[in-house]
Structures are given as structure tokens and as C-alpha cells.
Amino acid sequence: MTLLLDLALVAWLLALAVHVVVQRGERSAIIAFLAFGLLLGLAWVRLAAPDVALTEIAIGGGGTGILLLRAEAVLRGRGKEEEPMTRAGKLAVAVGCAAISAGLGLAVLSFASPAPTLAPAAAEALGATxxxxxxxxxxxxxxxxxxxxxxxxxxxxxxxxxxxxxxxxxxxxxxxxxxxxxxxxxxxxxxxxxxxxxxxxxxxxxxxxxxxxxxxxxxxxxxxxxxxxxxxxxxxxxxxxxxxxxxxxxxxxxxxxxxxxxxxxxxxxxxxxxxxxxxxxxxxxxxxxxxxxxxxxxxxxxxxxxxxxx
Amino acid sequence: MSAVLGIVTIVLVTAGAVLFLAGTLGLLRFPDTLSRLHAISKADNLGLGLIVLGLLPQAASVTGGLKLICVWLLAQLSAATASQLLGRAVYRGRREP
Structure with a gap:
């Protein structure tokens, strides 16, 4: 049952991430990004990291979201006469992002299993603090x-x-x-x-x-x-x-x-x-x-x- | 006793989930902003209320239960304000196209 929930969460996250990227309107993309932050927070809860979840929802979703929304409001209507990005430019950005994503994916997949952890040491020294x-x-x-x-x-x-x-x-x-x-x-x-x-x-x-x-x-x-x-x-x-x-x-x-x-x-x-x-x-x-x-x-x-x- | 409480939780949370489903359906299917707001506010208020009510018997402590109720009240307050602001924006947009 929880596996179903996790799979749904992952599917939502991927779908929303794609939606943010392909969305044409800046404001709709930012609002989708806000929702993405919330869902990512849920994912951190599922990974038993409530501290990260709280920070993700507060800073990654809410804080960054409102900053982007305000920036969009200031920029709206400006820069319309600017030339749109060229095809080659778009391609370069796409290739760069894809390379970084692939590199990150490879790095995560090549982690030793079980991953090396300092958690026992951190818990052991907790008494001293x-x-x-x-x-x-x-x-x-x-x-x-x-x-x-x-x-x-x-x-x-x-x-x-x-x-x-x-x-x-x-x-x-x-x-x-x-x-x-x-x-x-x-x-x-x-x-x-x-x-x-x-x-x-x-x-x-x-x-x-x-x-x-x-x-x-x-x-x-x-x-x-x-x-x-x-x-x-x-x-x-x-x-x-x-x-x-x-x-x-x-x-x-x-x-x-x-x-x-x-x-x-x-x-x-x-x-x-x-x-x-x-x-x-x-x-x-x-x-x-x-x-x-x-x-x-x-x-x-x-x-x-x-x-x-x- | 705990079996009865468990059944109460299941019934209420399911009812809340159904309301959320109906609200989401309305959000997707209704034709204009005001009726979409109408649909989603039902899910927000009643749906979340039922889920919180259903979870209350499972709360580990009284303070835990109070926190749940606070979550519901705060969600109500923010949802009501957001609906008012959205409705107002729609109304103004209609008058001054």
C-alpha cells in the first residue's frame, strides 16, 4: 500500500517537473514549481527526514516561490521587444541540463549499497551536546x-x-x-x-x-x-x-x-x-x-x- | 473500544477523502473560476474537517489532538481568505476588462 503511495508520489513529481519546464507562461510555471516544492516535502517525509521536509516546504517551495512570483510581477510586460532565444541557444541549455541530470543520476546510482553513514557516530556523540x-x-x-x-x-x-x-x-x-x-x-x-x-x-x-x-x-x-x-x-x-x-x-x-x-x-x-x-x-x-x-x-x-x- | 474508534476513523477519513475527490473533480470540470472555487472550498473545509475529526481518536495525546484541530482552523482561515481574494480578482476583472 505504501509502495503504491510512493510510486504515485514519484510519478507526480516527475510529471510536475516536466510540466514546470515545458510550461510557456512564467506565472503558471512558478505556481507549478510551488506545488512541486510541496510534493518534494512529502517525498522527504516518506524518506523519514522531517527536518529536510520542513525546510524544503518552507524555503524550496514557499520562500523561493514568492521570490520568483514577485520577480515575475516586476518583469511582466518588460523585455517583450527582446529577441527570443535562438534554437542553438535552447539546444545548448537543454544539452547542459541533460548532461548534469545524467551525471547526478550516475553518481546516485553508483553509491555503495548500503551507503556509508555517519549516523551511528552522530547519535553516539549526541549526549555531549x-x-x-x-x-x-x-x-x-x-x-x-x-x-x-x-x-x-x-x-x-x-x-x-x-x-x-x-x-x-x-x-x-x-x-x-x-x-x-x-x-x-x-x-x-x-x-x-x-x-x-x-x-x-x-x-x-x-x-x-x-x-x-x-x-x-x-x-x-x-x-x-x-x-x-x-x-x-x-x-x-x-x-x-x-x-x-x-x-x-x-x-x-x-x-x-x-x-x-x-x-x-x-x-x-x-x-x-x-x-x-x-x-x-x-x-x-x-x-x-x-x-x-x-x-x-x-x-x-x-x-x-x-x-x-x- | 479501540475497534469502534478504528471504525469511526476509517469512516470519517474515507468520507473526507471522497469529498476531496469530488472537490478535485469539480476543480477540473467546472467551467469558470467562481464555481471552481465553490467546489474546492467544500473539499478544503468539510473534507479536511472530516479527516481531522477521523484522526482525533488516533491522536497520541490531548495536545496532539489540539494541534490537529489548529491545523484545520488555520487551513480554514487561509482557504477562506484565498477564496475571497481570488473571487475579488475575478469580479474586478469582469467589471474593468
């Missing part, structure tokens, strides 16, 4: 360097988006509110955020011991903030606002500070002192959740469009 979720232990203790760089990449992406602002509105606020805010949207923006904030904080807090964590929680918080800004209940902040900059950089800064203190008080860079691992990790996660939320919301809000209020 005081955490209950091995995924969080990997992300914030064993492979903390990757996580640190990951969060900094998000900030770099945001700097890239912000630098698209023209000189006149530099340091100003982005614009996300539509010209007419529909009543139901305002209603949702008043009702939903209290629940969303509780759910976001819960996802971060439970991340230490169960599936959940900074990216998932940050996405939920970012969505709530965006909802409030889109309904016009609270305008987006100026991009140079100190409080915003503090929220954005606070997480990575605290992470880095604790990492360097590790080489004084513990065994080295990014090492935690014995017994203090869990409180430090939870503190880093709290600050990172805020940073991720602020960065994702600002990424979606886009570059500044209004002159800064002075």
Missing part, C-alpha cells in the same frame, strides 16, 4: 562551520538585492503594499500573526529536540512580517534602520563571537565548552532565527523604492 535532535547537533555542533557560512550567504544575497536600489532612494524603504489592499488580506494580517509568531517560536524551540529549527521558524516569522507589511498595517522599515541592521547581523555576529570565544575557553574555533553546549546552541539559534526571518522578509520585499525618512 545535550541536544535531542541529531540534525540540530549536526547543524550547530559537528558541522557548525557550514551553518555559519550558510547564514552569511543569506546576508550576502540580501546585500545583492539591496544594491539594486537607485541612488535617490538609497537607504530607503522597500514597497510591498499593493495600490488597493483587499479587505480579506487586512483581516488575515490582523488575525494570523499572533498564531504565526507562536508557531515560529515553537518551531525554533522544539528544534533542539525534535524536527524544526532556525530556517523553518525564520520562514514562518518572515511570512507573518510580510503579511503585515503587504496589508499596509505597518510600513517596511528603511533599509538603514539600526534596529533592522541589528536583527539582520545579530545572529551571524553572535555565532562568530561564540565561535572565536571557543578557541579561548574550549578546544578551538567553533568548539563549545563542556556542559555549556546546549544553552549556547539555543542562544545562537534564537539570534539566527531572528536574522533569518528579517533577511528572508527583506529579500522578498526587494530593494528600496522610497526615499529614506529623515
Amino acid at each position: 545535550g541536544l535531542g535532535n541529531p540534525v540540530t547537533a549536526v547543524l550547530l555542533a559537528y558541522r557548525a562551520l557550514d551553518t555559519l557560512l550558510e547564514k552569511i550567504v543569506v546576508l550576502l544575497a540580501l546585500i545583492g538585492v539591496w544594491s539594486l536600489a537607485p541612488d535617490g532612494v538609497w537607504d530607503g524603504a522597500p514597497e510591498v503594499k499593493p495600490a488597493i489592499v483587499p479587505g480579506p488580506l487586512t483581516y488575515l494580517a490582523r488575525i494570523l500573526p499572533p498564531f504565526g509568531i507562536v508557531i515560529g517560536v515553537y518551531m525554533f524551540w522544539v528544534g533542539a529536540d525534535a524536527p524544526g529549527g532556525t530556517f523553518q521558524a525564520g520562514t514562518v516569522l518572515a511570512a507573518m512580517w510580510l503579511l503585515v507589511m503587504m496589508a499596509g498595517l505597518k510600513p517596511p522599515p528603511d533599509t538603514s534602520r539600526p534596529l533592522l541592521v541589528l536583527a539582520l547581523t545579530g545572529g551571524p555576529a553572535l555565532f562568530l563571537a561564540i565561535a572565536f570565544l571557543g578557541s579561548i575557553f574550549a578546544e578551538g574555533f567553533l568548539a563549545y565548552p563542556e556542559g555549556l553546549a546546549k544553552p549556547l546552541i539555543v542562544a545562537i539559534e534564537a539570534a539566527l532565527t531572528l536574522s533569518v526571518a528579517a533577511a528572508l522578509a527583506m529579500l522578498v520585499a526587494g530593494p528600496a523604492r522610497k526615499a529614506p525618512a529623515r
